[in-house]
Amino acid sequence: MASTQHVGFVLVHGGRHGGWAWRDVASRLRALGHPTYTPTLTGLGERAHLLRPEIGLETHVNDLVGVFEYEDLSDVVLVAHSYGGMPVAGAMQKVFDRVRTVVWVDAHLPREGESIFELIGEERAAQMKKMAAENGEGWYVPTSDASWWGLSDPDQIAWVNSKTTPQPMRTYLDRIGPTDRAWSHPGTMIECTPSRLPAVEVARQRARAESDPHFHRRLVDACHEPMLTHPDELTALLVEATGQTVQSPRRPV
Numbered sequence: 001m002a003s004t005q006h007v008g009f010v011l012v013h014g015g016r017h018g019g020w021a022w023r024d025v026a027s028r029l030r031a032l033g034h035p036t037y038t039p040t041l042t043g044l045g046e047r048a049h050l051l052r053p054e055i056g057l058e059t060h061v062n063d064l065v066g067v068f069e070y071e072d073l074s075d076v077v078l079v080a081h082s083y084g085g086m087p088v089a090g091a092m093q094k095v096f097d098r099v100r101t102v103v104w105v106d107a108h109l110p111r112e113g114e115s116i117f118e119l120i121g122e123e124r125a126a127q128m129k130k131m132a133a134e135n136g137e138g139w140y141v142p143t144s145d146a147s148w149w150g151l152s153d154p155d156q157i158a159w160v161n162s163k164t165t166p167q168p169m170r171t172y173l174d175r176i177g178p179t180d181r182a183w184s185h186p187g188t189m190i191e192c193t194p195s196r197l198p199a200v201e202v203a204r205q206r207a208r209a210e211s212d213p214h215f216h217r218r219l220v221d222a223c224h225e226p227m228l229t230h231p232d233e234l235t236a237l238l239v240e241a242t243g244q245t246v247q248s249p250r251r252p253v
Contacts, residue, residue, distance in 0.1 A: 007077060007100060007242040008035040010067060011227075014082025014107075015116075015171075016143055016164045018045015021081070024231035025238070032239065039067045041087065048165040053139040057115075057174035061090035074098045077241050080107040082196070082224065083171075086116060089182040102187040103241050105234070106195055106224055109205055112179050116172040121198055125172075132169050140166040150196070150223025160228070186214040188241050190234070196224040 009029055011022040019038035029036045041060045043051040064087050067073065078099045080088035085107030092099065108119055117125035128141050135142040146160035189205045191197075209217035218237050222230045 006033055006035070007075060008037070008073060009077045009079060009238065010037045010039070010064070010073065011079045012039065012064065012081065012084035012088050013041070013045070014084050014224075016044065016141065016167045017081075018047070018163065018165065020045055020163050021160075021225075022227055025227045025235050028231060028235040029238065032235075034239075034242075037067060037071060037073070039063060041084075043168055044165050045163070051140065051166060051168065053168060053170065055168040056170035057086055057090065057176060060087035060171060064088065064091040065094050068095045068098050075100050077101055077103060077238065079103045079105060079238060081105040081227065082107055083116060083167075085109050086171075086176060089179040090176050092181040092185060093178055096181040096185055099185065101241050102182065102185055103190060103238060104187060104205070105190045105226065106192040106197060107189075108197065108201060109182060109189070110176050110179055111183075112177060113175050115175045118175075119198060119201060128172065129169075136166060136169070139170075140168050141172065142166050146225075149225050151225055151228065152223075153229075156225075156228055160225075183208075188216040188218060188237070190218050190220055190226070190237055192222050192224055192226055193219055 011026060013019060013021045018040040022038040026036045026038050040047050041063050043055045076099060078088060080102065085104055088102065089110050092102065108116065110119060132138060132141050143164040143166060146157040151157050151160060189209060191202065195202050206217060208215050220226050220230055220233055220237065226234045
């Protein structure tokens, strides 16, 4: 294993976001000596020019596998936020032996055969499908005001609104393949309070933390965007996952 001082991080963003969302956390991790990668999934962020109906969940899984292969990554901490848990769970089937631990930041941790729309429930899925039908040509989910994710600071809302991009519907509709590696690999759930995850998902991740000695639960008093609102606290929790600690308030559970 690499020394904890120089363990790398791969930070995977959530839906309609991009690698830009990790800017503040990534800069802090790099300042601590951790090589840090913030890939943007196909069709989103600075790759929005690639947006097309054919982009699905498997496209994003392959994006992450490619990062590991072309950057020759090993013994890294893989971090998923929100929707990012879907491609991370899929990619783990191929890159598990290159990952030290997985951190799920208010992130979906699906079982085989589940889709985002199934996980979030009929009401939220119907709302997003309506958004796509009315303002997304029927095949993409348009952007939302950043308050959708719980942000309240006007400057942060304005900045996020300037960066978010539409996301293909297929990424929400596609059912994921096997995810047993994600469920058996050492990891940590970072639960935002209140969480944007469906109650059933929070409950099963909590249950895993109670029964699996290699899976931990941490809380952060933040909206669904802790990398923007609480970068110091989140950075401390990510570093903790490497086996180190830094001086920052946190609440272990």
